Every structure is written in structure tokens, then in C-alpha cells.
Amino acid sequence: MLDRQHNLVSLLHAIKTGLESHEHQAEDQYFKNPETRLDHAEWTVKQALRQAEKALSITKRLGQLMVTLEKKQGCNSGPVSLKPIWERVIQNLQDKWASHRMSVVMRIPDEFPLIACDAGDLEEIFDLLVENSLQAAESEEIPCPKIIVRAEIGFSIQEEPLAFVTVADTGPGVSEKKLGRIFNPFFTTKPEGEGNGLGLYLVKALVAKNGGTISAASFEHCGITFTLQLPLAS
Ligand SMILES: Nc1ncnc2c1ncn2[C@@H]1O[C@H](COP(=O)(O)OP(=O)(O)OP(=O)(O)O)[C@@H](O)[C@H]1O
Numbered sequence: 465m466l467d468r469q470h471n472l473v474s475l476l477h478a479i480k481t482g483l484e485s486h487e488h489q490a491e492d493q494y495f496k497n498p499e500t501r502l503d504h505a506e507w508t509v510k511q512a513l514r515q516a517e518k519a520l521s522i523t524k525r526l527g528q529l530m531v532t533l534e535k536k537q538g539c540n541s542g543p544v545s546l547k548p549i550w551e552r553v554i555q556n557l558q559d560k561w562a563s564h565r566m567s568v569v570m571r572i573p574d575e576f577p578l579i580a581c582d583a584g585d586l587e588e589i590f591d592l593l594v595e596n597s598l599q600a601a602e603s604e605e606i607p608c609p610k611i612i613v614r615a616e617i618g619f620s621i622q623e624e625p626l627a628f629v630t631v632a633d634t635g636p637g638v639s640e641k642k643l644g645r646i647f648n649p650f651f652t653t654k655p656e657g658e659g660n661g662l663g664l665y666l667v668k669a670l671v672a673k674n675g676g677t678i679s680a681a682s683f684e685h686c687g688i689t690f691t692l693q694l695p696l697a698s
Pocket residue numbers: 596597600633635636637638646647651652653654658659660661662663664665688
């Protein structure tokens with residue numbers, strides 16, 4: 465996997481530096497003849513175009529992210545039942561699921577208490593986590609990948625009961641160094657054009673908006689486990 469940090473500032477900086485460098489070289493008569501100058505100009509424009517497209521896609525994703533968060537400010541906070549939401553996420557992903565041969569293990573007790581969380585937010589949180597697991601398993605060609613979801617009751621440090629929901633996979637996981645960065649905006653290890661590094665940033669924001677927390681634990685080559693702590697409906 466590649467380890468690259470994309471962000472708008474570095475992309476715009478790269479576009480500016482590339483164009484400026486061509487301009488200076490042309491002014492300094494660096495090119496041997498008009499053809500090499502033209503070739504270099506074409507190469508510079510193509511490079512700038514690719515970087516501008518990437519910057520545009522990030523800007524669009526940021527716009528969507530802001531709309532998503534804003535739209536949901538006035539959302540209700542449940543009560544919501546965990547199991548049907550998880551089942552809907554899996555149902556919606558059935559086509560991708562088949563092509564990935566990913567199996568799902570669900571350990572959510574039937575009588576699990578209701579959660580105080582917006583249903584749409586919870587679905588989006590699961591969607592984004594599952595999408596990452598599918599992409600990670602595919603990119604590393606994991607032979608029999610699994611996603612395991614579990615729900616248990618635990619307690620906060622103030623001894624308030626909370627829902628502990630873990631979403632784990634048996635994919636490639638991440639190194640300790642990367643683990644500390646996966647929730648950062650624009651952190652991605654996906655090839656250029658495939659990831660903006662905004663999925664987990666959105667997940668964290670949605671979990672926080674609903675009064676919860678999320679953490680991740682992983683060992684490279686041994687999968688990853690996300691633990692959500694969410695308030696229970698009273
Ligand atoms: N289940 C997972 N297994 C292995 N690595 C993961 C997993 N989930 C996230 N990651 C790592 O965390 C990075 C950040 O994830 P995030 O969802 O924020 O961005 P992305 O998937 O790269 O792009 P985007 O979600 O914006 O399309 C990923 O690029 C990947 O390196």
C-alpha cells in the first residue's frame with residue numbers, strides 16, 4: 465500500500481510550483497529549442513491538470529461532508545435498534561459483498577437495548593467502516609475475509625451504561641504508526657484517485673455528534689477493530 469497524505473494546500477502548491485518552474489526555465493532560455501520547450505510545457509500542463517482534478521474531487525467531497533454534518537445538526541437521537549440498521553447496511557452492499565467473498569459474523573443479541581443515536585448517522589457510520597474493510601481486503605487479496613460486528617453493554621468511567629459496538633475485520637490492518645493517523649482528515653493509503661482520506665474523519669464527527677466515541681486497535685496483517693461507545697436510550 466502507498467502511504468500518501470493528500471490535501472488541498474499541497475496539491476495547489478504543487479500546481480503553482482510546476483507552472484512557476486516552467487515559466488522560469490523558459491525565461492532563462494533553459495530549453496535547447498522550441499520543440500523541447502513545447503514538450504516540457506505540455507508535460508507541465510498535463511501534470512497540473514491531474515493535480516487540479518484531484519483538488520476538485522477533494523473540494524467536492526469536503527462540500528458533501530459539510531452538507532452531511534450541517535443537515536444532521538437538528539437530527540433526533542433515536543431511540544434506534546442496532547440490528548436492523550446493520551442488516552440494512554449489509555443488504556445494500558450485497559453486490560459488492562458477493563464480488564469480495566466477504567463473510568459477515570453478527571453478534572448482536574436480539575434483545576439488545578435501544579441506542580440514543582440518529583438512525584441515518586448510524587447507517588452512514590457502518591457504511592463507511594464496511595466500505596473500508598471491503599477495500600482493504602480487496603487491495604491485499606485476503607483469501608477469506610470476514611467482518612465481525614458485536615454489541616455488548618459496558619460502563620463509562622462515571623459508571624453510566626453504554627453500548628459498546630465493535631466492527632472488526634480480518635483484513636490487512638494497519639501498522640502502529642498509521643493507526644495514529646487514520647482519523648486525520650486527508651490521511652489515505654489508497655492509490656491516487658481512489659481515496660480522499662475523509663471517510664473515518666466523517667465517522668468520528670458523526671459519532672461525536674451523537675454523543676459517542678470511537679477508537680481503533682490493529683496489528684499489521686491481523687485486521688482492525690473499531691470500538692464505538694454510544695449512549696443508550698433512556
Ligand atoms: N478496515 C481497514 N483495514 C485497513 N486499513 C484501513 C481500514 N479502514 C481504514 N484504513 C486505513 O485508514 C485510511 C483512512 O481511511 P478513510 O476511510 O478515512 O479514507 P479512505 O478510505 O482512504 O478514503 P475515503 O474514505 O475518503 O474514500 C485508509 O486509507 C486505510 O489506510
